[in-house]
Amino acid sequence: MHLDHHRHGPAAVSADAHRPDGSHRALRIGLGGPVGSGKTATVAALCRELRAELSLAVVTNDIYTREDAEFLLREAVLPPERITAVETGACPHTAIRDDISANLEAVEDLEDTVGPLDLILVESGGDNLTATFSKGLVDAQIFVIDVAGGDDIPRKGGPGVTMADLLVVNKTDLAPHVGSDLARMAADAKAQRSELPVILQSLRGGSGVADVAAWVRERLAAWTA
Amino acid sequence: MSRAALLVLADGRFPAGGHAHSGGAEAAVKAGRITSAATLEDFCRGRLHTAGLVAGALAAAAVLGVEPAALDAAADARTPSPALRNAARRLGRQLTRAARACWPSPELEALAGEFPRGAHQPVVLGLAARAAGLAPGDAAYCAAYECVSGPATATVRLLSLDPFDATGVLARLAPELDRVVDRAVEAARRAADEGVGALPAASGPLLESGAEWHAAWSVRLFAS
Ligand SMILES: Nc1nc2c(ncn2[C@@H]2O[C@H](COP(=O)(O)OP(=O)(O)O)[C@@H](O)[C@H]2O)c(=O)[nH]1
Numbered sequence: 001m002h003l004d005h006h007r008h009g010p011a012a013v014s015a016d017a018h019r020p021d022g023s024h025r026a027l028r029i030g031l032g033g034p035v036g037s038g039k040t041a042t043v044a045a046l047c048r049e050l051r052a053e054l055s056l057a058v059v060t061n062d063i064y065t066r067e068d069a070e071f072l073l074r075e076a077v078l079p080p081e082r083i084t085a086v087e088t089g090a091c092p093h094t095a096i097r098d099d100i101s102a103n104l105e106a107v108e109d110l111e112d113t114v115g116p117l118d119l120i121l122v123e124s125g126g127d128n129l130t131a132t133f134s135k136g137l138v139d140a141q142i143f144v145i146d147v148a149g150g151d152d153i154p155r156k157g158g159p160g161v162t163m164a165d166l167l168v169v170n171k172t173d174l175a176p177h178v179g180s181d182l183a184r185m186a187a188d189a190k191a192q193r194s195e196l197p198v199i200l201q202s203l204r205g206g207s208g209v210a211d212v213a214a215w216v217r218e219r220l221a222a223w224t225a
Numbered sequence: 226m227s228r229a230a231l232l233v234l235a236d237g238r239f240p241a242g243g244h245a246h247s248g249g250a251e252a253a254v255k256a257g258r259i260t261s262a263a264t265l266e267d268f269c270r271g272r273l274h275t276a277g278l279v280a281g282a283l284a285a286a287a288v289l290g291v292e293p294a295a296l297d298a299a300a301d302a303r304t305p306s307p308a309l310r311n312a313a314r315r316l317g318r319q320l321t322r323a324a325r326a327c328w329p330s331p332e333l334e335a336l337a338g339e340f341p342r343g344a345h346q347p348v349v350l351g352l353a354a355r356a357a358g359l360a361p362g363d364a365a366y367c368a369a370y371e372c373v374s375g376p377a378t379a380t381v382r383l384l385s386l387d388p389f390d391a392t393g394v395l396a397r398l399a400p401e402l403d404r405v406v407d408r409a410v411e412a413a414r415r416a417a418d419e420g421v422g423a424l425p426a427a428s429g430p431l432l433e434s435g436a437e438w439h440a441a442w443s444v445r446l447f448a449s
């Protein structure tokens with residue numbers, strides 16, 4: 001049975017680009033990476049940057065609390081009904097890759113209750129350097145590392161660093177303080193990823209999340225084209 | 226249809242959301258009722274003969290063609306805790322998605338349409354087994370086994386229990402699991418003739434009250 005047969009029935013099984021009523025669903029972008037690299041801060045900055053032009057929602061996958069969701073609520077980056085926390089049984093990487101059913105339900109429920117949506121950001125709690133998102137859950141993924149986590153992370157590679165659609169090296173403002181070599185990080189990342197893009201950013205100054213927001217807008221333009 | 230489909234359905238990695246649930250083990254660990262392999266075994270035995278028996282009978286009855294809505298209502302009536310009913314429906318909804326992808330069938334489509342927020346998980350499990358061409362006993366095995374394997378793997382994460390000890394608990398419970406499945410299938414056959422009132426109604430009061438307590442925590446590893 002082809003997935004398209006479900007379009008006018010109950011919710012689609014997985015990555016179908018259409019909703020049960022035949023309309024185009026929201027673009028889903030995953031954000032993964034180690035704990036503390038700045039995933040939630042990037043999500044918050046993207047929401048502030050894009051919420052005036054796009055209909056947005058966020059799904060968080062925390063390890064054992066609802067901290068990410070609560071931070072986003074506290075910061076009021078979106079109305080509370082647009083933020084959903086998925087409970088992951090201590091394994092965010094399972095919930096975003098191996099068993100994506102709870103996350104699929106979260107994104108579908110958001111489209112049903114606050115839709116139509118243009119974009120859903122799905123953040124994974126960072127339990128694992130190798131955690132990547134299933135293609136059945138997201139259409140593109142951003143891997144966020146930071147300069148303070150060690151400037152050898154790009155060189156070491158791993159699925160997130162090498163395969164993510166976008167690699168973000170965050171907290172460049174800290175580089176002088178932690179002795180990280182930004183040029184080397186950029187060169188190593190380039191070597192690991194060949195044509196795939198890398199963005200160095202600091203959310204504490206400069207142009208902030210602007211480059212990542214521009215990348216998101218490009219993906220969205222391709223998705224709706 | 227293939228008997229090996231049972232292995233697919235019973236696989237702990239079957240993507241239907243079970244990994245995020247502890248089957249009451251997280252509450253029991255916090256309450257000091259599970260502290261070791263021995264107390265895990267006690268917990269699992271209690272769960273097997275109560276929740277496991279009921280889940281096995283519901284699943285087997287669904288394979289026998291008992292009407293899903295009637296089984297779902299029977300499951301509601303046998304689950305006093307709202308938190309547990311909620312967890313069972315969420316898991317049922319997740320299993321519906323996985324089952325529709327694996328064993329597409331008009332009955333599963335109808336179930337998804339009738340219960341967009343999910344039917345009780347054992348009912349869905351039975352319909353999935355039916356769609357896969359499995360027997361009532363197969364579905365009862367899946368349901369009863371899941372009901373002890375979930376807490377065992379969760380306890381490995383919660384207490385850092387030796388995984389060999391936890392799996393040994395499951396192996397020791399296997400003969401009891403056989404007997405529970407026999408009783409579940411027998412009850413399901415009676416329910417097919419006499420109605421869902423013939424299904425067992427065993428429940429564990431501590432599982433029910435523990436689930437309510439657990440649902441109110443702000444910090445927890447598992448969803449239930
Ligand atoms: N200096 C600096 N701190 C940042 C930057 N981005 C995030 N942070 C801080 O890093 C900490 C962890 O960020 P968070 O977004 O919670 O990380 P997550 O675990 O990846 O979601 C927080 O205290 C943030 O305020 C940045 O660009 N520069």
Ligand SMILES: [Mg+2]
Pocket residue numbers: 039040041068123125
């Ligand atoms: Mg975070």
